[in-house]
Amino acid sequence: MLDSKVPSGPLAEKWDKHKFESKLVNPANRRKFSVIVVGTGLAGAAASATLAEMGYNVKTFCFQDSPRRAHSIAAQGGINAAKNYRNDGDSIYRLFYDTIKGGDYRAREGNVHRLAQVSVNIIDQCVAQGVPFAREYGGMLDNRSFGGAQVSRTFYARGQTGQQLLLGAYSALERQIHLGTVEMHSRTEMLELVVINGTARGIITRDLVTGAVERHVADAVLLCTGGYGNVFFLSTNAQGSNVTATWRAHRKGAFFANPCYTQIHPTCIPVHGEDQSKLTLMSESLRNDGRVWVPKSKGETRRPEEIPESDRDYFLERKYPSFGNLVPRDVASRNAKAVCDEGRGVSGGMAVYMDFADAIKRVGEHTIRDRYGNLFDMYAKITAENPYETPMKIYPAVHYTMGGLWVDYNLMSNVPGLFVLGEANFSDHGANRLGASALMQGLADGYFVIPYTLGNYFGSTKSEPVTTDHDAFKEAEAAVNERTNKLLSIKGNRTVLSFHKELGKVMWDDCGMARNKEGLNNALKRIPEIREEFWQNVAVTGSGDDFNQTLERAGRVADFLEFGEMFAHDALLREESCGGHFREEHQTEENEAKRDDDNFAHVAAYEFNGYGKTPTRHVEQLVFENVKLTQRSYK
Amino acid sequence: MATTNGSINGHSDGHSGKTIALHLQVWRQKNSTTKGHFENYDLSGVSTEMSFLDMLDMLNEQLTHEGKEPVAFDHDCREGICGTCSLMINGYAHGPDEHTTTCQTHIRSFSDGETIVIEPWRARAFPPIKDLVVDRTSFDLLIQAGGYVSVSTGGVPDGNAIAVAKESSDKAMDAAACIGCGACVAACPNASAMLFASAKISHLALLPQGQVERKNRVANMVRAMDELGFGNCTNHGECEAVCPKEIKMDNIARMNREYYFAAL
Known part of the structure; x- marks a missing residue:
């Protein structure tokens, strides 16, 4: 049985009580402790900077050429905080409640309440750093409502909120690098976790420019490496986003929780062809003014502007009169898929319209340009259509993964000394994440949670002196070299990209927006077959002691090919629908997700049993002391 | 197999829009200490709907099939925000389209049979790493x-205490x-x-x-x-x-x- 270590006592007092009871490391002693941080998105950059400011020795790694480029930078819409600046009824408890409900009651109460509590500190911190949040004329911070919330609690910087928050964290990190408290390794990829006496004590990395394989030792390892959406090949993630760091840690004993919880974002630009490498998200803030519709009848051939109101079906407004176009992401995505499955999709069948004509009529094109100008421009660049004149076409795409390495309340995995922050862990969003909550969690973990819980770990654990000469380092380094040599020696006939695409197609068809037993069993049969062929027939050109992007990608795809199987396995065993996990066998008469709280109000965390072997499923029962589990209704 | 998710990876015709042929002159350079040179490549069947980097992916698939080493180039988000992509296209940084990163540039901006010259950023402060990648x-x-x-984390005033x-x-x-x-x-x-x-x-x-x-x-x-x-x-x-x-x-x-x- 997994112990969440959520403190006892009233919900609102848990975090304060825990902070008080946590062990401290006195400022003069902090320099005796070293920390490895992998990843420089919001969680990794915030943690690196903050821990260095406190006096710890920090070594930070990213695969990008600069820490500023981590994929947090692409988040558009905003960041939630329970400031109640709008005087519209928001509170820490309401943000907590909305997040638990939005996650379809599959997250921990204690973690989520803490997230809502520290959300207010995040805004203060970012403002102090000079993040240029949107302002009102009186100079106060502006807010907007976002993705299924009935209060305006979202802070934003045009459509580039993730960029501005990341640049804030990056600037704090660069300041520490300048002061010599952080040793930064960019263009460096973590390829193994080193575990000594059951405790995480280091990593093995590959310098992506020279190919040098290196050993790094520390008293704790923090993985801040993001999500695994690219297992689907096509997603809104960056090309480099991968599961390798968390998967390598999983193989060394860290449990992987709820891998089947995936968020399919409803408003992305539809797919155009086979050679496409990436899907692009359009911020869901657009749903504040855009009306989503399809033609009422199949086989409609008229241009959208020519279709009269009477022949249009505004299906979200029709089915969900009180939330309308602002229903949560999972609901919006499934409904778009449903009308397309009925044959009423547009532009080849796999798209729906998002129409701004009414909003432009109501508030004027100028105001719409003010609100969404950069998003409209981006749409026009990609599609060569003008969304001010003709409706946008959108379709759901894989966007975020709620699952991740299992962590307790302290953000520590079941491997002592291994901490996991941000999207890479599983902890706060349950089965579905609300809009503008990813940025909140990344920064909460990095700025305000890990500084306390890591100190508690150091203060209560005796770390034995270890050097990189330890056998565990030698073995891990040898494993990395062996794998690299194996990949280079196959010299097969198929490209890495072709395997990634093949895996992605299986994942999308059988583990995508709707899943059923037959499809999942097919995935469980197909993925090992693709993996076998990969290791027989992949073509990796070049050498290992050089800048070699094909080799980098090959290693990542090899890990996706192992991970995808566990994903399908988890989706098969979760015999219910909840949030982003929709099992066709488990739906209400109105085709909504039907949870099974008696049997599945738990976290499923998997233990690695060896390559190709079925992982052991561990369970953490979720305890709800404050909220009542209800069927989500957005009608 | 569930047939209900819609085919994202498999379009029946493979491409939408028209296809064109391109002649590419690409800067190849093994590493920072080796002298670089241009190589010529012909690519046909390039969909005008593709992004510029999709097209380079296509070139690299072709090179891999021919047993040659693919062209190294920097890229990540492919949605114009991370700042990783960095190509000099026909002498213009980020190519012909105004206010557009390389990754957001599309093949529809080029014509059938066109020669495209692709180089890395060139500057003393950006030393070369390989092919089109610089430091x-x-x-x-x-x-x-x-x-x-x-400012360090913590101890800062309320966000609205600083009016801007x-x-x-x-x-x-x-x-x-x-x-x-x-x-x-x-x-x-x-x-x-x-x-x-x-x-x-x-x-x-x-x-x-x-x-x-x-x-x-x-x-x-x-x-x-x-x-x-x-x-x-x-x-x-x-x-x-x-x-x-x-x-x-x-x-x-x-x-x-x-x-x-x-x-x-």
Whole structure:
């Protein structure tokens, strides 16, 4: 049985009580402790900077050429905080409640309440750093409502909120690098976790420019490496986003929780062809003014502007009169898929319209340009259509993964000394994440949670002196070299990209927006077959002691090919629908997700049993002391 | 197999839109110590709906099938925000489209049979790594010289305790939108980083949070620019012309003004 270590006592007092009871490391002693941080998105950059400011020795790694480029930078819409600046009824408890409900009651109460509590500190911190949040004329911070919330609690910087928050964290990190408290390794990829006496004590990395394989030792390892959406090949993630760091840690004993919880974002630009490498998200803030519709009848051939109101079906407004176009992401995505499955999709069948004509009529094109100008421009660049004149076409795409390495309340995995922050862990969003909550969690973990819980770990654990000469380092380094040599020696006939695409197609068809037993069993049969062929027939050109992007990608795809199987396995065993996990066998008469709280109000965390072997499923029962589990209704 | 998710990866016809043929001249360079050269490649069946980087993926698939090493190029988000992609296309940083990164450039901007010359950013402060990939660490070093407000985590006032005029905030955001791609440096005949540095200096000079360190920031960042091997500004305006985020040369004027004030 997994112990969440959520403190006892009233919900609102848990975090304060825990902070008080946590062990401290006195400022003069902090320099005796070293920390490895992998990843420089919001969680990794915030943690690196903050821990260095406190006096710890920090070594930070990213695969990008600069820490500023981590994929947090692409988040558009905003960041939630329970400031109640709008005087519209928001509170820490309401943000907590909305997040638990939005996650379809599959997250921990204690973690989520803490997230809502520290959300207010995040805004203060970012403002102090000079993040240029949107302002009102009186100079106060502006807010907007976002993705299924009935209060305006979202802070934003045009459509580039993730960029501005990341640049804030990056600037704090660069300041520490300048002061010599952080040793930064960019263009460096973590390829193994080193575990000594059951405790995480280091990593093995590959310098992506020279190919040098290196050993790094520390008293704790923090993985801040993001999500695994690219297992689907096509997603809104960056090309480099991968599961390798968390998967390598999983193989060394860290449990992987709820891998089947995936968020399919409803408003992305539809797919155009086979050679496409990436899907692009359009911020869901657009749903504040855009009306989503399809033609009422199949086989409609008229241009959208020519279709009269009477022949249009505004299906979200029709089915969900009180939330309308602002229903949560999972609901919006499934409904778009449903009308397309009925044959009423547009532009080849796999798209729906998002129409701004009414909003432009109501508030004027100028105001719409003010609100969404950069998003409209981006749409026009990609599609060569003008969304001010003709409706946008959108379709759901894989966007975020709620699952991740299992962590307790302290953000520590079941491997002592291994901490996991941000999207890479599983902890706060349950089965579905609300809009503008990813940025909140990344920064909460990095700025305000890990500084306390890591100190508690150091203060209560005796770390034995270890050097990189330890056998565990030698073995891990040898494993990395062996794998690299194996990949280079196959010299097969198929490209890495072709395997990634093949895996992605299986994942999308059988583990995508709707899943059923037959499809999942097919995935469980197909993925090992693709993996076998990969290791027989992949073509990796070049050498290992050089800048070699094909080799980098090959290693990542090899890990996706192992991970995808566990994903399908988890989706098969979760015999219910909840949030982003929709099992066709488990739906209400109105085709909504039907949870099974008696049997599945738990976290499923998997233990690695060896390559190709079925992982052991561990369970953490979720305890709800404050909220009542209800069927989500957005009608 | 569930048939209900819609085919995202498999379009029946493989392409939408029309297809064209392209002749590519691509800079190949093994590493920083080896001399580079152009190689010629022909590519046919390129869909006009593809992005420029999808097209390079296609070229690399073709090269891999021929047993040749693919072309190395930097890219990541492919949605115009991370600043990783960095190609000189037909002599223009980020290619022919205005205010558009390489990754957001589409093949529809090129014509059938066209020759496209693809080179890396060329600047002393951006040493080559391989093929089209260069090292832009100098930009990080420039930020380290002072591109921040020196606040540590915790102990800061409430967000609304610092009022910022909407106009200042909007202007600061215009400057802060810089993605750090380096196109400004690549396009400048002097390989100057003035547009990049001035965007950060402006962003923070326009906000109350940036006032305390205002003078030191500009003095330190200007010194760092020189030390890192970037050139000076001689008002060509190439930087503004190629900037995918429309960062204006007004920022350079502001930086100069800040610099004089700092020296007083």
